Amino acid sequence: MSQEITKVTAPLPFTRKDVAEHALDFGKSWEYAPSPEATDHFKIEPRYELFIGGKWRTPKSGKYFATTSPSTEEKLADIAEGNAEDVDLAVKAARHAYERVWSKMRPAERAKYIFRIARAIQEKSRELAIVESMDGGKPIKESRDVDLPLAAAHFFYHAGWADKLDYAFHGRRARPLGVAGQIIPWNFPLLMAAWKIAPALACGNTVVLKPAETTPLTALLLAKIFEEAELPPGVVNIVTGAGETGAALVNHPDVDKIAFTGSTEVGKRIQRALAGTKKRLTLELGGKAANVIFADAPLDQAIEGIVQGIFFNQGHVCCAGSRLLVEESIHEPLVRKLRDRMATLRLGDPLDKNTDIGAINSKMQLEKIAALVDSGEKDGAERFSAPCAIPSKGYWFAPTFFTGVAQSSRIAREEIFGPVLSVLTFRTPDEAVEKANNTMYGLSAGIWSDKGAKIFWMAQRLKAGVVWGNTYNKFDPGSPFGGYKESGFGREGGRQGLSAYVELDG
Amino acid sequence: MKKKTDTQGSDVDVETTVNLSDLDSFETRTMARREEATGERLRVAKAYKMYVGGAFVRSESGRYLQVKAGDEKGADPGVVNVPRGSRKDARDAVLVAKSALDGWSARTAYNRGQILYRLAEVMESRHQELVTSLVRGGQSEAEASGEVDAAIDRAIFYAGFCDKYQSLLASSNPVSGPHFGFSVPEPMGVVAVIAPESPALLGLVSTVLPVIATGNTVIALASEKDPRTAIVFCECLATSDLPGGVANVLTGRATEMAPHLAKHREVIGIDAWTGDTALREALEREGADNVKRVKTHAVPAAPFWLDDRRGQGIGWLERFLETKSVWHPVGV
């Protein structure tokens, strides 16, 4: 190795020639052995019933459907298929519990139940994380270190609000709404259940929850926790099923409020269905967030933020940073670094502790992703996919990005909901704002720059409900989350998130 | 028998010979009496010490106060010695509270809330002991039980407030100009609390918890009337995950220690609940030396403390919070 010290170089920017010649090798030297999470300390029941009025009840139709593991395609359990009659029973149980018990209970006592639930989630954390990974496909590293701590934190946080609502609304008196119908998606099954149930209970409402049909298990384990915490029967009811079950809940006349997280398309359907009723509604829908990288960003850390933004949870995230808007002057080095960074992403068994990218949640979702990726290639964008070995069984998609993406192409406009990033460039901050806002969505955005003033300037102008500066995908029960425009309305978390679950005077 | 003068100077009858059979019968008589009286084994008496830096310590002065301990339901005899804290104990406690400050304020609000909730869990598990202690201090069983319930519920109240008051007290300020302005509440530092004489448990809990919930550290002077219950509460603190030094409790006479805390320049705030108006005035005056935030109060009766609207709340949290306003330009 000769010591060439006649020329002093500053490392950046490096040229295309450098890029081609000096390649890092992320190969097979020192492979990590499989490191599977132990699953022998609990078991999944072969069959789960509906949880209504504090009891496990068989579905009126007698029908069950299978929930399978998207990484192995094996059946995990049979799940009760709730129909309109079951929904009706659940709403009645919720109403009864609301009127007889929950609305009469001292708020400080309500809080204690919610604290108990939080504690139990902490105690059963590992089991819940493993089941979440098996049922939904996400890596155990994420369910264990992100989903579970946040789920427990949501219950802890909201427990503390139960007896403090008098402070939360600036002198306006708050009353609970009554019965809340809640429909949640498959990307963060337990966490979404926590986001919905915790504030509803804290504000004095009772709940009927319909989990997503591909990921019902952790909601059902949560129901067991409600039982063990001695939550009064009927305060939370879980009715599993698919689209029709959800529709029955939305249309039920005795539900006071609907909370929905899911696709924009279904959200609009629900909004239409509620027209003319007095039901309150909050919607948390899709997104196509812009992650904006300026030339003065700390680049290596911005790469981490990009990877986190789109590959976390396989991109099954409504607030995913799925559009990378990079300042043109650093496009080359950024793409180079991103490519190298993706070479160390490990795709595979969600229960392996070293897995970074888990399974795609379902065959249907995989087909949607593949179709949009095809369209990207047809539109002439240049595709790069990480060289991951794909297991033979299960649903998988290698982390991918496209460069040379046109603002008008489908992959720049439509939510892919998968590990696929579209890279576009901009020249000035004004242009970045224009491109970032040029979408019907408005859930989230990221800004990367070393200049504080620029972060605030961009944050002021971005039409997004959540703006991350020099970070991405950060969540906290105390930070209100929700979208602008067709990403939905209403906020979850924080003091602001309580408004969705109360009636206010004045 | 001879007359002898004992060490105190009074005449005492002294046996010149020892009669062994008398000794035997003395022993059996005593044991029989004990067995008659209780039918139980002799229990181990608790030594009551102050709680400083996460440890239980005696006064550096070696002095003590005797506290009558009422009806003997617990493990202890009817008279109990508690440390009589000194000026130096107060000084040492301030040092300890100061060194715990940075770590405690740097914890996330969520973490502080978790710790206070754990404190509530531990207090609940010691419900019986706390009740018994209050009863020995003169409360009725019903009063004591109500007081312990309220103290635990207060701990839960503040546990749930640690990560919420910020969204109530902070603000984004619509300043005129291209700046982003915001104001946030921050802990003040080391605070001294003179807890009310009564209620001995609820008063201490009500005055100490809001101070630490907001990230301050505290030196509290326990009720002189019932310091034993304060110390049982300290045992809860010690097993609750609260880092040592965040809450320190001294026993002894407030009049001996409080003025030194008021003069201590490391102490930034005082919350004094005492009927002694001269003491209150002295604290206000001495505190001026380093512009302390001094709040003094007469001691309201029990209903105040038991009232959820008065004995706790956001006002208690605000008392030892500073507001910091920050500006930053908005521009490219």
Added chain:
Amino acid sequence: MTAPHTLARPRAPHHSLFHSPPPSVDQVAVEERAASLGKRSLKKQSKVAGLKLAIAMMDLTTLEGKDTPGKVRALCHKAMLPLDRDPTIGPCAAICVYPNLVTVAKAALAGSPVKVASVATAFPSGQSPLSIKLDDVRRAVEFGADEIDMVIDRGAMLSGDYAKVFDEIAATKEACGPAHLKVILETGELGTYDLVRKASEIGIAAGGDFIKTSTGKVTPAATPPVTLVMLEAIRDHFYATGRRIGMKPAGGVRTAKQALHYLVLVKETLGDAWLTPDLFRFGASALLNDVLMQIEKERTGNYQAAEDFSKD
């Protein structure tokens, strides 16, 4: 590994390296990334392979005023044969000592592949005139040191005199002759990751073969995030020039688990080419025994007792 080099006065007078402020490194993100790489779970054969690699990368170190020939000979013996009941384990990469003990080390290691590294340049503070520091280096090389671990002028780094820091490193490299040069940044004194990055770039540009975190005499010494920042500087240099610079965390690496964490940082930042003692070393002393204990545990299934392994 060491090659002849050009003795030039390499610095261009107004280079941006000397006059631009330190590059920006986001502390929160860097610490998160370093920590997340610490969650990699190394089991069974990959764990043992990593541990054996760690041994091959160790610079067993003794840098104390009370070092004696006896102490150094014992350490050399340990470096050549870390576990006498298993001669397939080891040897370590090098011994690291003060200049006065180099001759003893050299003799004790004669015939073995273990190198002798000497600290020099008025280690650990560096607070002596340059001529003395350079003489310190030349003497150590004369005594037979294969490698020189120098310290940079932290005062100059903190006061912004980057050119001075550069000059001293370049001059030290010259004084090294055939010996290879490790540049100790003393990251624990630099205060920010930004300045660590700057110092890394200067150390590389001025001719260092390795950049090293610490003297081990100051806390904090090596940490995963500081190491990551330095690896990133090495990566960017490689992208620009094709040259591979080595890295050495020193001080504070005491357990096998920590050592594996560092290897993961290297593997996932720079890739396979750097997983060799030519490009990565650990500056450590107590680490070796913990690594040996972990290897034994993997072999036998039993957790080991410290007393079963020779202390030196």
